[in-house]
Amino acid sequence: MRWSQVFIPTLREDPAEAEVPSHRLLLRAGYMRQVAAGVYAHLLLGQRSLLKIMQIIREEMDAIGAQEFYLPALNPAELWKESGRYAAYGPTILKLKDRNDHEMVLGVTHEEEMTNLARGELRSYKQLPQIWYQIQEKFRDEPRPKSGLLRLREFWMKDSYSFDLDEAGLEASYGKHYDAYRRIFDRCGLKYVIVEAYSGTMGGTHSHEFTAPTDAGEDLIALCDCGYAANLEKAEGNAPPVTDPANVGPPEPFATPGQRTIDELVKFTGENANRMIKTLVYVVESQAILVLLRGDHTMSETKLAATLGSDTFRLATPEEARALLGARLGSLGPVGLKGVRILADKALEGRRGMISGANKDDTHLRNVTPGRDFTPEFRDLRVVSAGDLCPKCGQPLRISVSVELGHIFKLGRRYSQAMHATVLDENGKEVPLVMGSYGIGVERILSAAVEQNHDRDGMFLPASIAPFEIILTAANMDDARLRDAAEKLYDEMRAHHLDVLFDDRAERPGVKFKDADLIGAALRVTVGKRKFEQGLAEIFRRSTKQIQDVKLDSVIPFLEAIRRG
RNA sequence: CGGGGCGUGGCGCAGCCUGGUAGCGCGCUUGCCUUGGGCGCAAGAGGUCCCCGGUUCAAAUCCGGGCGCCCCGACCA
Numbered sequence: 001m002r003w004s005q006v007f008i009p010t011l012r013e014d015p016a017e018a019e020v021p022s023h024r025l026l027l028r029a030g031y032m033r034q035v036a037a038g039v040y041a042h043l044l045l046g047q048r049s050l051l052k053i054m055q056i057i058r059e060e061m062d063a064i065g066a067q068e069f070y071l072p073a074l075n076p077a078e079l080w081k082e083s084g085r086y087a088a089y090g091p092t093i094l095k096l097k098d099r100n101d102h103e104m105v106l107g108v109t110h111e112e113e114m115t116n117l118a119r120g121e122l123r124s125y126k127q128l129p130q131i132w133y134q135i136q137e138k139f140r141d142e143p144r145p146k147s148g149l150l151r152l153r154e155f156w157m158k159d160s161y162s163f164d165l166d167e168a169g170l171e172a173s174y175g176k177h178y179d180a181y182r183r184i185f186d187r188c189g190l191k192y193v194i195v196e197a198y199s200g201t202m203g204g205t206h207s208h209e210f211t212a213p214t215d216a217g218e219d220l221i222a223l224c225d226c227g228y229a230a231n232l233e234k235a236e237g238n239a240p241p242v243t244d245p246a247n248v249g250p251p252e253p254f255a256t257p258g259q260r261t262i263d264e265l266v267k268f269t270g271e272n273a274n275r276m277i278k279t280l281v282y283v284v285e286s287q288a289i290l291v292l293l294r295g296d297h298t299m300s301e302t303k304l305a306a307t308l309g310s311d312t313f314r315l316a317t318p319e320e321a322r323a324l325l326g327a328r329l330g331s332l333g334p335v336g337l338k339g340v341r342i343l344a345d346k347a348l349e350g351r352r353g354m355i356s357g358a359n360k361d362d363t364h365l366r367n368v369t370p371g372r373d374f375t376p377e378f379r380d381l382r383v384v385s386a387g388d389l390c391p392k393c394g395q396p397l398r399i400s401v402s403v404e405l406g407h408i409f410k411l412g413r414r415y416s417q418a419m420h421a422t423v424l425d426e427n428g429k430e431v432p433l434v435m436g437s438y439g440i441g442v443e444r445i446l447s448a449a450v451e452q453n454h455d456r457d458g459m460f461l462p463a464s465i466a467p468f469e470i471i472l473t474a475a476n477m478d479d480a481r482l483r484d485a486a487e488k489l490y491d492e493m494r495a496h497h498l499d500v501l502f503d504d505r506a507e508r509p510g511v512k513f514k515d516a517d518l519i520g521a522a523l524r525v526t527v528g529k530r531k532f533e534q535g536l537a538e539i540f541r542r543s544t545k546q547i548q549d550v551k552l553d554s555v556i557p558f559l560e561a562i563r564r565g
Numbered sequence: 566c567g568g569g570g571c572g573u574g575g576c577g578c579a580g581c582c583u584g585g586u587a588g589c590g591c592g593c594u595u596g597c598c599u600u601g602g603g604c605g606c607a608a609g610a611g612g613u614c615c616c617c618g619g620u621u622c623a624a625a626u627c628c629g630g631g632c633g634c635c636c637c638g639a640c641c642a
Contacts, residue, residue, distance in 0.1 A: 012591060012603065013577045017635050037634065092641070109642080143566080143640055151641085209642090219642095404642060439642070476600045510602035517602090528601055538601095 001468075002490075003503045006044055009033075010515050020216040022450035023148025025459050029519045031446075031467075038145025038153035045519060046446070048467035050156065053188060053445050054135050056464065057158045060184045064176040066131040066160055071113050073137050077103035079112040083418050094139045106139035111415050111437055114161040118433060119421035125165045128423065128433075129173055133160030135442065147216055149443040150403060156442035163433045165425060170410055170434045177408050177438045181210050185405065188445050189462025191452055192405060195221050198233040198302050207409040210440075211402035214451035219404045222384050226393035233302040236380055237388030237397050239294065239347040242274045248353035251335050251365040251373050258362065260330030262295040265364070269355065272296075277348065277356035277368060279332040281316035281324060284308055288316060288324050290334055292344040292356075292370075297382040299345075307343065307379045325359045333357035334374040335365055344376035403448045406440040450520075453543065458518035460542040463563075468501040470559065471521040475509045475528035485552065486527040489537065492556050498563070517542065523562065525555060 009030040017034070018024035026032050031046030042050060058068065077095065080086035086093065086105070094106040107113065114132060122130065138157045145151050162173035178194075185192045190212050197209035209231055211219055222228075222235035230236070259268045266273050276295030281288055282304070293299055304313065318329050324340065325332050333356035334342050348354075348370045358365045370376060386399045416422065416432035425431050450459045463469045472493065474486035486504070493500045501521060503512050509528070516524045524540040531538055536549045539558065550558045 009575090011576060016571080016577070019636070034634085089641095138642090140642080142642095144636095144638095146636080157642090407642065441642075444642095473601095478600070508600055508602085508604065510600090510604080513602045515603085526601080530601080 001501050003501060004505045008045060008515075008519065009043070010518055018148065020147045020150070020451070021454050022150070022216060022447040025450055025454055025518070026148055026447070029458060031519075032149070036153075038142055038151065040149065040152070045467040049446055049461065049465050050442055052465050052467075053442055054156070054158070056187045057135065057184055057440060057442070060180045060187070061131075061133050061158070061160065063183075064131065064180045066133045066180075069132050069134045070136060071107070071110055071117075071134055073107045073139060075105055075107055075113055077105050079116055079419075080105055083112050083115075083415055085112065092140050092142065094141050107136070108138060108140050109157070109437070109439065110134070110136070110159055111161065111411070111435075112419070114437075115415045115419045115421050115433075115435070118161075118163050119416075119419060122163060122421070122423050122433065125423050125425050125431075128163060128165050129169050130163045131160055131173060131176070132163075133158060133438075147218075147447075149447040150216060151218070152443060155444075158440040158442060160438045162436040162438070163421075164435075165423070165431070166434055167412075170412070170436050174408060174410055174436050177436070178208065181406050181408065181438075181440070184440065185210060185212075185445075188449060188465050189453075190405070190445065190448055192448075193221065193223065193229050193402070195229040195231050196234050197231040197407060198306075207407060209404055210406040210408075211404050212444075212448035212452065213400050213402040214448060215401055216447075216451050217401045217403040219402050221400050221402050222388075222397045223400055224390035224393060224395055224397050226390060226395065228390050228392045228397075232383060232399065233300065235384040235397070236391045237384035238391060238394070239274075239297070239388055242272075242351070244275070244352040244354070248367045248369055251367050251369075253358045253360070253363050253365055256331070256362055256364045259364070260328075265355065266295070271355060275354055277333065277354050277370075279334060279357055281321045281332065282313050283316050283320065284310060284313040287341075288320065289341040289343060290332075290337070290376075291381060292334055292342065292348060292376060293382055294345065294347045297345060297347060298385070299381060300383045303379075303381050303383075304343075307381065327357065327359045327361050327363075331357040331359065331361050331363055333359055333365060333368070334376065335359075335368060337374065342374060342376040343381060344370060344378050345381040346378045347382065348376070349378045403444055403451070404441070405444050405448060406438070408438040409436060411435040411437050453520075457514070459520035460522065461520040463522035466520055466522050468519075468521045469499040469563070470523045470525060471501045471503055471516045471519075473503045473509075473512050473516060473524055473526045475512075475526060477504060477506050479529065482527055482529060482532055485532060489525065489527065489552070489555060493559070496556055496560065498556075498559055523559070525559070 011028045014024050015027045018027055032040045032042050035041050089108055093108055096104050098104055135158045139154050142153055145153050164170045164173055192210050192212045195209050197207045220232035222230050259265050262273050262276055273295035278293045278295050280291040282291055352369045354368045355364055355366050356368045388397050390397050413432045421433050422430045449461050453460050472490055474482055477483050490502045526538040535552055537552050537555050539548045539550055
């Protein structure tokens with residue numbers, strides 16, 4: 001393509017609304033323009049790059065025997081009510097009514113629609129396994145769209161769904177996706193880590209997340225050099241040991257006037273927060289329970305939900321807590337309670353002589369010893385923090401920020417049972433399908449690639465997903481000899497099917513170089529006066545800024561050699 | 566949903582406090598000039614000052630309401 005004839009609206013200045021690098025650069029480089037919060041128009045460069053990403057995904061999905069479908073975004077609400085996710089996703093689903101007053105939804109993801117298709121069509125175990133996928137628009141009315149393409153309300157997702165007869169089949173389908181995803185992200189040139197994750201609203205048992213570490217991300221992951229990696233929602237860790245007093249007498253009340261928070265108590269008593277027990281009261285389906293944590297630890301509602309097997313719970317009000325325990329928040333504790341379920345984080349197991357509330361205003365207890373003074377169920381209930389020890393090897397964990405690029409889920413029978421998607425097995429018995437679901441955020445690949453590959457001057461995308469692999473720059477279009485030489489090179493490049501953008505604009509060289517640096521073509525081939533007179537063109541690698549001079553008649557073979565790697 | 570910021574030619578901003586001719590830089594158009602890192606000179610075009618209402622002789626500016634966008638948090642793939 002000729003730059004003079006296409007629309008690449010680069011900006012000299014940073015758009016005011018963009019903070020994170022990928023958002024800023026994708027706007028500046030003319031890849032996209034904003035339409036509304038979380039809604040973007042893709043222009044020439046953005047669309048080309050996204051099409052390349054989708055093609056890579058398509059090739060790798062096809063390679064594992066997945067079949068490309070295309071399901072509509074517009075769907076009847078009934079399906080979502082049937083699965084129970086109409087309520088679970090709540091306001092995130094964009095809902096509308098058609099002219100006959102039928103409730104419709106715009107697809108958030110397509111488990112329901114794919115399962116609906118499967119139950120209508122799949123009859124026999126002989127038809128299994130099936131892997132169906134699509135690259136399709138998703139709509140999510142996010143509470144807070146942000147960071148350009150990182151959190152969108154309308155976006156492209158590659159979503160696939162596997163249908164198997166049994167767990168062994170699911171295992172195989174899941175494994176194929178795991179491998180295909182690695183190839184996809186490798187080919188897109190991304191640095192990524194695979195982490196164990198929490199399944200969230202998707203349901204199901206196991207899942208892995210493919211995440212790209214970058215500061216602009218919003219997923220927190222825990223990492224260890226031994227290879228352990230998990231989303232913070234899911235990560236386990238062992239708190240470094242705390243030394244407690246050896247011999248501990250019975251619990252003993254002491255006055256703590258006005259001390260309500262752990263911080264205040266630390267100052268008041270001079271004890272470390274890791275010697276305190278934090279007591280939280282939760283109401284779980286109208287039943288009050290106690291949740292205990294070490295003073296310096298944070299509760300994970302995700303893990304609590306997993307422990308309870310329910311996500312209908314909330315923190316009790318101060319009044320409810322007083323009704324149960326007889327004291328205000330800040331003086332609550334587990335000692336002496338009868339008939340109340342007590343969950344304690346496992347970091348409290350084996351501890352002695354700690355401090356907790358006494359269930360009397362302005363009073364705490366010392367010498368509190370879990371297991372002796374009260375009997376909780378020990379569970380993993382807290383968010384891992386940096387410095388916790390790896391559950392596999394015992395070394396300290398690191399916490400890193402990353403972007404979730406893809407997520408693969410073992411769904412099991414959650415949808416097939418809810419929606420009665422069954423086949424006959426070899427004994428003629430009707431059995432629910434065992435399902436998996438697997439997603440990739442297409443725009444997030446582009447964003448993450450920019451986050452991981454940019455500098456002051458712009459972006460340098462991996463050649464596989466750059467909108468153009470090569471930009472051919474004629475330093476001066478008014479100089480007939482330079483122009484003719486560049487035109488000739490351009491024709492040759494096209495004849496060799498090289499992916500080239502020819503900057504034939506009547507601009508000064510500086511403008512062209514700045515624009516070329518900005519938009520992220522992997523290589524720049526420049527025809528400029530001085531080197532041209534020596535029969536040379538200049539080849540500039542954007543990522544390393546390394547320059548090589550190549551004879552004009554060797555440019556094509558040189559580029560083809562680079563392309564072959 | 567809580568907190569904060571912002572809305573003025575295409576982009577980035579000033580003007581608002583203290584009401585009275587809408588301004589600067591970039592970009593755009595035309596001409597000359599220049600041609601290896603966002604050249605120079607000159608002449609131009611381009612604005613419902615987010616919307617609605619109020620106060621006032623007079624509102625970009627003051628007051629009320631609304632909408633939109635960004636950031637932090639909550640939440641969420």
